[in-house]
Amino acid sequence: MKFRTVRRHLREGFKNIARNGWMTVASVGAVTTTLILVGAFLALMLNLNQMADNIEEDVEINALLELTLEEDQITTIGDEIKQINGVDSVVFSSKDEQLSELVDSMGEEGKSWQLFEQDNPLNHVYIIKTKDPQDTIKVADKISDLQGVQEVNYGQGVVERLFEFNKYARTIGVVLIVGLVFTAIFLISNTIKITIMARSREIGIMKLVGATNGFIRWPFFIEGLLLGILGSVVPIAAILGGYYYLENNISERINYSFVELLPFNPFAWQLSLIILGIGALIGVWGSVMSVRKFLKV
């Protein structure tokens, strides 16, 4: 294909947008509606996912050491823990530190606990984080088997259910998004198909004048791409505006550590890019698929 032909296809693609008037408006409208849905849903899902991640990140394993251990034995246990597959960080916390943390966390009531300072009944503790929060239970089991470890705590029971819940939530989210995108593609390609159906006669004429299928298809490709891009303008504006508003007005009022919106920059920009990509993809797909049917003249 010569460069002049590339230019010709680009020009025709742009012109067709104008030539088809209301058909263009209908297609762009369909793309816009669905992309707003997809965008809002994606923003929700990705934030929920992030929150689930945050909760999981907070999960840590406390390995309580036996009271009778010597210092070098404690070090050895620390090294052994580091050797376990999936362990990310191991932090030692002496029984004195544990006590003062306990006292702090109790506030006023904690004062009475200070009496124990002379005769601290607590254990030395290793605090372990795993690389993947999902490994917590497996790693905790291994640590509890080590010589000198008295007990492991990681919020048994709660953590298992939390992971289970998050797993289902993620799967359902992915299924919903895939479903939504496919519905969008279907709806939009149908709209575009109707606009191209009206042009099947024109496609037939082009073929009779000696145009190859590729020659006919390219302007449609460009046109579909433009329809998709035009259709994502409003959704992107809505996402940027809406997300900016949410971040500045809602997130301050919620004060749970894990309920925290993904930061506007870069998240809203990344989401916009994804929406633009999906828009371009369904525009091109819808238009190229529909034109294919009419090329068999």
Next chain:
Amino acid sequence: MILMKDVHKTYPNGVTALNGINVEIEQGEFVYIVGPSGAGKSTFIRLMYREAKATNGTIMINDLDMSSLKEKKVPFLRRDIGVVFQDFKLLPKLSVYENIAFALEVIEESPRNIRKLVMDVLELVGLKNKARFIPDELSGGEQQRVSIARAIVNKPKIVIADEPTGNLDPETSWEIMKILEEINSSGTTIIMATHSKEIVNTIKKRVIAIEDGLIVRDEHRGEYGYEI
């Protein structure tokens, strides 16, 4: 050169339009196709640029066998054959200029040449002042002239015209005939289906008469032969 041997055409709905056509047309000839309505003239013409495929028989166009010509090669065959369609077949959303330029864009002609060739041919058919009009803004005769302009603009070896004067007043008809004779004199084969007794009897050329899907007469410098 165009060669047909024992060509039959039956449409999918069961209508048999051609029933054993044998004909040979040399490069540079000017041929009228005459015959009553529904005789099979348009069908005969459609077979040549592969808008329709013969049910039976052999068709050779410029040494290409139509029955074995691959679908992918059909556009290249059509670039060598300019067709003036009975129903014009103009692209409704393109201007007169763009409609004619389309035939040149398809063969990847340079923009400069496209401009020149289109303006020249518009001059020839007398539509230079309507270059920016879309087909709906033209009269039937003007649309027909655009269709002719598009058919001849890339100087094809063969020009096939299905009733190119069907919608024209006598004066414009003679002008169109002048154009067709002119491109014929430069070596282009012209095949023209017509119902115009006057034209056939005045500008004497080879006449092929088709009736009920068969060639019933084939004379050089022939007469129209039907009373209207």
